[in-house]
Amino acid sequence: MKFDIIGDIHGCYDELIHLLKAMGYVWENNVFKHPDRRKIVFVGDITDRGPASLNCIRLVYDLVQSEKAIYVPGNHCNKLYRYLIGRNVQIKHGLETTVAELENLNPRERKIVSHSFRMLYETAPLYTVLDEQRLIVCHAGIREDMIGKTSKKVESFVLYGDITGQKDINGLPERRDWAKSYTGKALIVYGHTPVSEPRWKNNTVNIDTGCVFGGKLTALRYPERETISIPSEQPLLKEKFRSFPD
Ligand SMILES: [Mn+2]
Numbered sequence: 001m002k003f004d005i006i007g008d009i010h011g012c013y014d015e016l017i018h019l020l021k022a023m024g025y026v027w028e029n030n031v032f033k034h035p036d037r038r039k040i041v042f043v044g045d046i047t048d049r050g051p052a053s054l055n056c057i058r059l060v061y062d063l064v065q066s067e068k069a070i071y072v073p074g075n076h077c078n079k080l081y082r083y084l085i086g087r088n089v090q091i092k093h094g095l096e097t098t099v100a101e102l103e104n105l106n107p108r109e110r111k112i113v114s115h116s117f118r119m120l121y122e123t124a125p126l127y128t129v130l131d132e133q134r135l136i137v138c139h140a141g142i143r144e145d146m147i148g149k150t151s152k153k154v155e156s157f158v159l160y161g162d163i164t165g166q167k168d169i170n171g172l173p174e175r176r177d178w179a180k181s182y183t184g185k186a187l188i189v190y191g192h193t194p195v196s197e198p199r200w201k202n203n204t205v206n207i208d209t210g211c212v213f214g215g216k217l218t219a220l221r222y223p224e225r226e227t228i229s230i231p232s233e234q235p236l237l238k239e240k241f242r243s244f245p246d
Pocket residue numbers: 045074075076139159191192193
């Protein structure tokens with residue numbers, strides 16, 4: 001099986017459609033299909049901040065339902081899910097855009113899209129192990145010793161990365177560079193931390209190229225290990241991108 005793994009979308013629906021078409025997916029019988037029967041894998045954070053989060057939910061839900069795609073959740077997905085099941089979450093850091101879209105719907109439409117997202121989230125694996133354990137897709141990363149496990153500690157790492165609990169000089173949560181010490185054989189494909197170009201490090205690749213911050217939406221084609229990107233239609237916010245010393 002061949003895969004096209006797509007980075008953090010954050011409501012950038014138009015760029016997602018462009019990317020799927022650029023990779024050869026065709027719209028047929030109300031679903032995107034690839035003539036070579038490739039499968040899409042989403043790294044999570046499909047909603048929040050961008051202009052069309054609900055369309056992203058609808059499309060990802062339909063693709064997963066029709067077994068054309070696999071979805072793993074990101075931290076924004078986790079928070080939206082908790083909001084939808086009535087937990088007391090803070091409506092900020094991008095969630096406010098998705099909530100505003102929901103509030104613009106009539107109650108029936110709102111119920112449908114909320115139900116779709118809840119189903120999507122509840123049936124999603126925390127991360128996915130593919131191609132006979134040669135490929136792992138997870139939102140923020142995973143340590144080699146965590147592969148195959150699903151404890152609370154693993155969940156936190158997969159959703160938020162290797163956080164220290166401290167803030168960096170820009171006031172953002174400090175994240176350790178876990179990829180730097182990864183020595184595993186499986187290729188780990190992840191997102192979560194916006195970088196201006198896909199970042200390869202020790203058999204890991206970060207494909208969150210900050211589409212919602214004016215970067216680009218990137219996919220990794222596997223097993224080819226080639227990336228393809230679509231430029232963002234959003235204004236560029238340079239300060240949102242991180243760089244890593246090698
Ligand atoms: Mn994230």
